[in-house]
Amino acid sequence: MISIQQMQYVLILSEELQFLRASERCFVTQPTLSMQIKKAEETLGHPIFDRSTTPLSLTAFGKELLPILREIMVENDRIKWLCERQNNSFKEEIKIGIIPTIASYMIPDLFGEWKELLPNVQLIIEELRTEELLLTMENKQLDLGLLAGPHYDPRVRTAPLFQEEILIYAPDFEGETMELLDLENRQPWLLSKGNCLRTQMMAFCKLNDQTPTEWNYQGGNLDLLVDMVTRFGGYTLVPANSHLNANIQLKRLHSPSGFPAREVIGIFGNRSLKKASIETLLRSIQLRYGQQVEGLNLLNWK
Amino acid sequence: MISIQQMQYVLILSEELQFLRASERCFVTQPTLSMQIKKAEETLGHPIFDRSTTPLSLTAFGKELLPILREIMVENDRIKWLCERQNNSFKEEIKIGIIPTIASYMIPDLFGEWKELLPNVQLIIEELRTEELLLTMENKQLDLGLLAGPHYDPRVRTAPLFQEEILIYAPDFEGETMELLDLENRQPWLLSKGNCLRTQMMAFCKLNDQTPTEWNYQGGNLDLLVDMVTRFGGYTLVPANSHLNANIQLKRLHSPSGFPAREVIGIFGNRSLKKASIETLLRSIQLRYGQQVEGLNLLNWK
DNA sequence: ATATTCGCATAAATTTAATCTATAGTTAAT
DNA sequence: ATTAACTATAGATTAAATTTATGCGAATAT
Secondary structure (H helix, E strand, O other): OOOHHHHHHHHHHHHHOOHHHHHHHHOOOHHHHHHHHHHHHHHHOOOOEEOOOOOOEEOHHHHHHHHHHHHHHHHHHHHHHHHHHHHOOOOEEEEEEEOHHHHHHHHHHHHHHHHHHOOOEEEEEEEOOHHHHHHHHHOOOOOEEEEEOOOOOOOEEEEEEEEEEEEEEOOOOOOOEEEOHHHHOOOEOEEOOOOHHHHHHHHHOOOOOOOOOOOOOEEOOHHHHHHHHHHHOOEEEEEOOOOOOOOOOOEEEEEOOEEEEEEEEEEEEOOOOOHHHHHHHHHHHHHHHOOOOOOEEEOOOO | OOOHHHHHHHHHHHHHOOHHHHHHHOOOOHHHHHHHHHHHHHHHOOOOEEOOOOOOEEOHHHHHHHHHHHHHHHHHHHHHHHHHHHHOOOOEEEEEEEOHHHHHHHHHHHHHHHHHHOOOEEEEEEEOOHHHHHHHHHOOOOOEEEEEOOOOOOOOEEEEEEEEEEEEEOOOOOOOEEEOHHHHOOOEOEEOOOOHHHHHHHHHOOOOOOOOOOOOOEEOOHHHHHHHHHHHOOEEEEEOOOOOOOOOOOEEEEEOOEEEEEEEEEEEOOOOOOHHHHHHHHHHHHHHHOOOOOOEEEOOOO
C-alpha cells in the first residue's frame, strides 16, 4: 500500500504539475520525487499523472484518487490537532451559533450534558438570528449552527435533528385545541425582526409588514411576549420545548394539514477538524428531543 | 508523522489487546509490534495504550485517536477499491432505492445526466415505497435512498435535497388557487397503501382508513389517478415536478400556513466506499430541483 | 521460597526502503 | 544543431523496519 508521504507527494505534484517546483515544496530533491511518484503508481497499478502533456496532467484514475488522498490528509491533520490539544492542555474550541428561540431552552437543557460528554472542549455559544448565523457560518466563524430548516446548501453538511411543534399561548381561549379561525379576531404578539419565528407567525396570522398591529411592540424574547399576552390578551406562538412558567397553559393549533411544526437542523463544515465533537453534540440533541410526534406539519421557517 | 502501517498495528492491537495475538494478525513478530507501537506513541507524544492493566487498555488519548484511524483505513480501502475497479474494468455498482412518486419524474429527468457524470458506474435503481426502502436500507442492500422527509436516524447520513410543492388536479374547479374548503365536497383519489403521498393525502382530506370513499379504487401510479379524475371528477394530489400531459391544469392549494410541500431527502451510509459517487448524484439532484420556492409548508410525509 | 509461565521490552544484526549526488535521456524552442 | 527546461536512471548513502535472541517483571504453580 502507498505511504502517507507518497500521498503528500502526489497531492503537491498535482498542485504544481511540475516535478522540480513540487520537489522543492516537498523538501526533497527532484529525483526523489520522481522515484516516489513512480513507485506509488507501480504500487497502485495505474499511472496517476500523464507525462505526455505539458504541463503534466492527471489521468482519469488520478482525478478519482485525489479526493480520497485529500480526505486522508484531513484526517491526518486531525491526529496532529489531537496531539497538540493534549500537549498544551489546549482546550478544543467549538463555536456554536444558535437561533434564540432554540437556544432559550436547549442550552439550559443540554449544556450540562455537553460538558460531561466533551470535558476537554471549550464550548463557545452565541445566540444569532438565522440570517446572521448563516453569514457568520460562511465566514467560517462558527463550527456548528443550530437553526430551523429547511436549508439547502451543498457547501455545508446538514443534519436534521428533530421536529418541534409550535403551540399557542392564548389564555382568553377556552378549549384545548384551537382552529385557525379562532386566531382571526385575536391580537398576535410578534418577536422582533430577524427572528425566523416571526416570519412564520406572520404567515400564520396572514399579516404583512405593512399591516399595523394594534400594539406595535415587538419583543426580543418569548418570555416577554408571554408576559404581555398574559396582561393584555391576544396570543403568541411558542415552540413546544420552551421553558415557561408551569402554569402557562399552551394549546395546540389544529390546521387541516396537521399541527404546525418546525424542523431543527444542525449545519457544519464537512471537512471540519472538529467533526467528532460536533457529531457527539448532534447525537445528544437528537436523543433529547428526537421523539417523533405524529401528525406534525413542517413549515418553511426562515 | 505516523505511518499507515503503524495505524494498522494500533487498530489491530486495540482489537486484540494483547501484543502476541495482535502481532500474528499483523504478520510480524511480537518485538516488531512492540517497537512500532512504541514509536508511534513517541511520534504522537502521548501513550495510546495503558500497559499497567491486564489486559491492555486504551488511554483517553487512544480512545479519541481510534475513530480517526478507522476513518483513514476506510479511505485507504477506497483506494484499493478504486484500483481493482480500474483493473478488472469492473463497473462500480450503486444501488438506489426511490419512492415511486419521486422516481416517476426524477429518473427520466436525470438518468442521462447521471450516466454522463458517472460513466464508470453501474446504476441499479429500484422503486420502493418508504417502508420497504428503509428496511432494504437497513439490510445494507441499498447504497442510496431517495424519499420524502423528515427522517431522523443517527445511523445514516441524511442529505436534504429540495422541497417540492404538492399541487391539486381538480378539473371541475374554476379558479387558479384552491382553498381547503373547496376540497370538502369533492371526491379524493388515493394512491395505494404504502405510498407516503397517500398518508398525507388522507390527512389533508381528513379521511381515515375506515372512511369509505365512494370509489374505492386505489391507484398504484399517479398517471392512472389523474386519468380517473379526468373521467370521473374529484381530485388528486400531484407533486409539482411530476411529468403529466401538458394540457393537465394543476392548481395550487392555499392553506393558512402556506402551500403544501414535501421535502425530498437522500439517505446513505456515512462510511460508504461509494461516498464520492453518491455525493455527485445528490449534487445533481440539488441543482436540478433545488430552486427555493417561497411560502411552502413542509408536511410530515411518511 | 523458588521455579514456571506469560507478556512485554530491549539489543544487535539483517533486510528493506528512502534519499542524495551525479548524469543521462526527452522534448520544444531557437 | 544547440540550448534550455524537465524528467528518469544509477550507484552510494542513510534511515527505518524487521528478525532472532534475550532480559525483565508479575502472576501462578510447585
